[in-house]
């Protein structure tokens with residue numbers, strides 16, 4: 001298991017120490033607007049579990065949490081944002097060499 005650092009920016013958002021433009025929240029998931037959008041819609045979806053990246057999330061979370069997390073992404077994209085027909089992209093950077101800058105697992109949801 002990787003070492004999770006509590007001073008990362010998404011941990012601060014989860015603790016309400018810094019604000020975010022929230023789109024959706026439940027017991028497991030928080031979704032908010034990326035501060036530096038690269039598309040017309042650019043959201044970040046994070047689990048509330050302390051995990052560093054995708055690989056860490058799959059190792060740490062229960063199968064139910066993993067399933068709920070990805071089901072919730074579908075709900076946000078298709079039921080809340082209504083993007084099923086127009087389409088959307090999901091991306092996660094796993095590790096520094098892949099471009100990851102914030103070390104709390106997150107999925108980018110973008111759509112133009």
Ligand code: AMP
Nearest residue numbers: 009020033034035036093099100101102
């Ligand atoms: P990554 O490179 O995959 O780790 O992506 C990190 C993302 O977090 C980038 O797209 C940043 O623009 C975004 N980001 C950084 N700080 C904040 C913040 N305070 N609120 C919202 N998004 C942020």
